[in-house]
Amino acid sequence: MSGTGNEQARKTAEGLAYSAGFGNEHSSEAVPGALPEGRNSPQRAPLGLYAEQLSGTAFTEPRHSNRRSWLYRIRPSAAHPQFTRTGNGHLASAPFTDAVPDPNRLRWNPLPEPAAGTDFLAGLWTLGGNGDVTQRTGMAVHLYAANASMTDRVFSDADGELLIVPERGGLLLRTEFGLLRAEPGHVALIPRGVRFRVELLDATARGYVCENYGQPFVLPELGPIGANGLANARDFLAPVAAYEDSDNTAGPVEVVNKFCGNLWTATYDHSPLDVVAWHGNLVPYVYDLRRFNVLGSISYDHPDPSIFTVLTSPSDTPGLAGVDFVVFAPRWLVGEDTFRPPYFHRNVMSEYMGLIEGAYDAKTAGEGGFVPGGGSLHNMMSAHGPDRDTFERASAAELKPQKVDDGLAFMFETRWPVTLTARAAAADHLQTGYDGVWQGLQRHFRR
Numbered sequence: 459m460s461g462t463g464n465e466q467a468r469k470t471a472e473g474l475a476y477s478a479g480f481g482n483e484h485s486s487e488a489v490p491g492a493l494p495e496g497r498n499s500p501q502r503a504p505l506g507l508y509a510e511q512l513s514g515t516a517f518t519e520p521r522h523s524n525r526r527s528w529l530y531r532i533r534p535s536a537a538h539p540q541f542t543r544t545g546n547g548h549l550a551s552a553p554f555t556d557a558v559p560d561p562n563r564l565r566w567n568p569l570p571e572p573a574a575g576t577d578f579l580a581g582l583w584t585l586g587g588n589g590d591v592t593q594r595t596g597m598a599v600h601l602y603a604a605n606a607s608m609t610d611r612v613f614s615d616a617d618g619e620l621l622i623v624p625e626r627g628g629l630l631l632r633t634e635f636g637l638l639r640a641e642p643g644h645v646a647l648i649p650r651g652v653r654f655r656v657e658l659l660d661a662t663a664r665g666y667v668c669e670n671y672g673q674p675f676v677l678p679e680l681g682p683i684g685a686n687g688l689a690n691a692r693d694f695l696a697p698v699a700a701y702e703d704s705d706n707t708a709g710p711v712e713v714v715n716k717f718c719g720n721l722w723t724a725t726y727d728h729s730p731l732d733v734v735a736w737h738g739n740l741v742p743y744v745y746d747l748r749r750f751n752v753l754g755s756i757s758y759d760h761p762d763p764s765i766f767t768v769l770t771s772p773s774d775t776p777g778l779a780g781v782d783f784v785v786f787a788p789r790w791l792v793g794e795d796t797f798r799p800p801y802f803h804r805n806v807m808s809e810y811m812g813l814i815e816g817a818y819d820a821k822t823a824g825e826g827g828f829v830p831g832g833g834s835l836h837n838m839m840s841a842h843g844p845d846r847d848t849f850e851r852a853s854a855a856e857l858k859p860q861k862v863d864d865g866l867a868f869m870f871e872t873r874w875p876v877t878l879t880a881r882a883a884a885a886d887h888l889q890t891g892y893d894g895v896w897q898g899l900q901r902h903f904r905r
């Protein structure tokens with residue numbers, strides 16, 4: 459899209475209205491009277507709209523985890539032509555079988571600049587993942603690099619929920635539920651199957667996507683932390699209803715549907731973003747990571763990073779996440795007699811880390827290192843932790859209260875190893891010599 463288009467998108471995104479609260483029963487109508495009163499499915503829905511339910515959990519799941527919304531739209535979603543296969547581009551899905559799972563510690567530079575005219579969907583590039591889309595288990599790690607808005611096409615992912623983590627460039631997400639603006643430092647969460655279009659607010663956009671095939675993300679339990687803290691529910695913002703009424707006014711709209719690992723496409727004669735009103739608790743959200751209430755030790759030792767969990771996708775085993783989304787946000791470190799950066803460890807969970815801004819306190823910053831837009835993968839049981847320089851520095855540091863505020867990093871932590879796509883394993887931007895950051899750690903043992 460031209461610069462003018464991006465300016466238009468930014469103007470549209472300015473001052474967006476939202477409905478706040480993770481898991482709330484939200485409701486919104488773009489036209490007064492569009493929401494039926496007191497029932498979901500009246501004989502004739504108001505204003506001649508079609509009523510439609512979208513479920514995110516089985517009808518019979520417990521109340522506390524049940525997710526569904528009712529959508530009142532100009533055309534029912536069922537009114538569509540046949541889907542046919544289209545190319546998957548650089549998108550891949552679980553099961554990932556084209557590379558051998560790799561126990562090595564791996565790190566990538568940012569994706570290369572895409573060809574002109576690459577939109578968000580075309581710019582998605584799969585690093586790897588685990589589980590199986592047909593079993594609704596596991597996750598995929600994608601990156602994206604785009605320089606064009608999606609025009610005349612929308613995307614929906616039947617395979618999973620999408621957690622979008624912009625690193626460069628703002629996004630305007632036009633969803634069935636309305637508009638969301640996600641700038642770097644925000645995350646957007648699009649439920650399984652929700653149609654949306656991504657417009658760029660800046661000339662280019664780059665970031666990360668966790669595709670969660672498993673149970674929908676929820677806020678983690680707080681246990682002894684109490685009733686407040688970490689990501690607060692009220693900071694998750696859902697859109698308000700905004701619809702496109704493009705019947706006979708615009709050209710055809712391509713709807714791209716990711717289903718069981720493949721992309722399918724159908725050409726509609728209207729925009730499926732035609733929801734005039736909706737209510738329910740299955741909604742997209744945007745969340746500003748800087749709102750995260752970071753908790754930590756105020757005595758000694760470095761707490762496990764589970765304390766930084768923003769969202770978790772539970773599994774059938776209590777406490778064991780399919781995937782956790784964890785943020786390393788600005789915070790004070792005050793631990794006494796404590797090695798303050800992340801400790802050396804081997805973890806049963808597998809860790810993909812990305813950097814939104816600045817530096818990360820376990821890794822020396824700079825070119826060829828852990829840089830914004832890049833990422834690292836430390837699979838199950840791979841030994842990692844502070845690099846040599848960080849270890850030397852932190853072991854000798856004077857332990858005054860210290861503000862760590864020069865970066866914003868995150869982690870997708872998952873119960874199963876991440877198997878790479880062949881493309882990611884052979885990428886030019888895969889760094890060589892990552893093992894070297896742990897070389898030269900001196901022997902200090904004496905008896």
Ligand SMILES: O=C(O)Cc1cc(O)ccc1O
Nearest residue numbers: 762763800801803809820843
């Ligand atoms: O590997 C990492 O940097 C992530 C991480 C951070 C931390 O503070 C403790 C454990 C851990 O895996």
Ligand SMILES: [Fe+2]
Nearest residue numbers: 805809836842
């Ligand atoms: Fe780790």
